[in-house]
Amino acid sequence: MKIGIVGASGKLGSLVLDHLLELVPAEDIVAMTRSVDKLAAYAERGVDVREADYDKPETLDAAFTGVEKLLIIPSMAMPAECREQFDNAVSAARAAGVKHLLTFTMSGTSPNNPFVMTAALVYAEMALFQSRLAWTIMRNGPYADEFVDWLPSIVEIGTVPYPTGTGKAGYVARDDIARAAAAILEGEGHEGKIHNLVGPEMLTTENLCSLVAEATGEDIIYVPAEPGDYVQVCMDEGVSEESASLLATMYISIAQRLMEVPLGTIERLTGTPPKSVRELLAARVAAG
Numbered sequence: 001m002k003i004g005i006v007g008a009s010g011k012l013g014s015l016v017l018d019h020l021l022e023l024v025p026a027e028d029i030v031a032m033t034r035s036v037d038k039l040a041a042y043a044e045r046g047v048d049v050r051e052a053d054y055d056k057p058e059t060l061d062a063a064f065t066g067v068e069k070l071l072i073i074p075s076m077a078m079p080a081e082c083r084e085q086f087d088n089a090v091s092a093a094r095a096a097g098v099k100h101l102l103t104f105t106m107s108g109t110s111p112n113n114p115f116v117m118t119a120a121l122v123y124a125e126m127a128l129f130q131s132r133l134a135w136t137i138m139r140n141g142p143y144a145d146e147f148v149d150w151l152p153s154i155v156e157i158g159t160v161p162y163p164t165g166t167g168k169a170g171y172v173a174r175d176d177i178a179r180a181a182a183a184i185l186e187g188e189g190h191e192g193k194i195h196n197l198v199g200p201e202m203l204t205t206e207n208l209c210s211l212v213a214e215a216t217g218e219d220i221i222y223v224p225a226e227p228g229d230y231v232q233v234c235m236d237e238g239v240s241e242e243s244a245s246l247l248a249t250m251y252i253s254i255a256q257r258l259m260e261v262p263l264g265t266i267e268r269l270t271g272t273p274p275k276s277v278r279e280l281l282a283a284r285v286a287a288g
C-alpha cells in the first residue's frame with residue numbers, strides 16, 4: 001500500500017515524512033512537491049518523489065496513481081485559491097483510485113470562526129466529507145514553534161501581545177502534529193474521524209507571559225491587547241498590515257473561545273505526550 005503526501009517539502013510535511021519513514025518502508029511512500037529537487041535526499045533513501053501542483057491538475061493525475069492513502073497538506077494560498085486547489089486534488093484522487101483522503105485544518109474550524117483562513121478550512125473539510133472516499137481530518141492547534149520563534153521580540157517588548165482576552169488554545173509543536181499524522185497514516189481505523197492535534201494543555205496569553213518570564217528570567221508582563229495592538233507590533237517588525245490583520249483574526253477566534261478543544265489525542269495516538277510550551281521555551285533558551 002502506498003501512502004502519498006502532497007506538500008512533503010514544507011516545514012510540516014517534511015516532518016510527517018521523517019516520522020512516516022520510521023514506521024513504513026521508504027518505497028511505500030510517495031512524497032510530492034512542485035519541485036522534485038527539493039526532495040532529492042528522500043529520493044536517494046528510496047522514497048518515490050513525484051511532481052504535484054494543486055494548480056496544475058494534469059500533474060495530479062500522474063502523481064496520485066497507485067496511492068491508497070493521500071495526505072493533502074493545504075498550501076498557504078488564500079481561501080479562493082485554496083478552494084480550487086482542494087477541488088483539483090479531490091477530483092484527481094477519485095480519478096486515480098485513491099481510497100482514503102486526509103488533511104490538516106485548525107482547532108475550531110466552523111463557519112462561525114472569524115479567522116480569515118476559515119473559509120478555506122471549512123471548504124477543505126467539506127471537500128473531503130463529500131468526496132465519497134474514506135476521510136480523516138486532523139485539526140491542529142496554533143503552532144507553538146511560531147510562538148517560540150517570536151521569543152526575542154517578546155523579551156524586547158516585555159509582553160505577549162496576542163489579542164486573545166481570557167481565551168485559551170492548545171499551542172502545539174509541528175513535530176508532535178507530524179508524529180501523530182504519521183501514526184494515523186500508518187495505522188488503521190481512522191476513517192470518518194476528526195482528530196484534535198493540540199499541545200498538552202490549554203493556555204491563555206497570560207499563561208504564555210508567565211512561561212516566558214520563567215524561561216528567560218525577564219519581566220514579561222501580561223497586558224490585555226486589542227487586535228490593533230497586535231497588528232502594530234507586527235508592522236513594527238516589518239510584517240505587512242494585510243498579513244498582520246489576517247493573523248490577528250486567528251487570535252480573535254481564540255478570544256471567542258473557539259479553539260478550546262479536548263486534550264490527549266496525540267498521546268493516545270502515539271503513546272508519547274506532545275511537548276509543552278514550557279519544554280519548548282526551555283529548549284530554545286538552552287540553545288541560545
Ligand SMILES: NC(=O)c1ccc[n+]([C@@H]2O[C@H](COP(=O)([O-])OP(=O)(O)OC[C@H]3O[C@@H](n4cnc5c(N)ncnc54)[C@H](OP(=O)(O)O)[C@@H]3O)[C@@H](O)[C@H]2O)c1
Nearest residue numbers: 007008009010011012033034053054055074075141142143
Ligand atoms: N496551525 C497553525 O498555527 C498554522 C500556522 C501556519 C500554517 N498552518 C498550516 O500548516 C500547513 C503547512 O504549513 P508549513 O509551515 O509546513 O508551510 P510551508 O513550509 O510553507 O509548506 C507549504 C507546502 O505547500 C506546498 N505547496 C504550496 N503551493 C502548492 C501547490 N500549488 N501545489 C502543491 N503543493 C504546494 C509546498 O510545496 P512545494 O513548494 O515544494 O511545491 C510546501 O511543501 C498549511 O496547511 C498551513 O495552512 C498552520
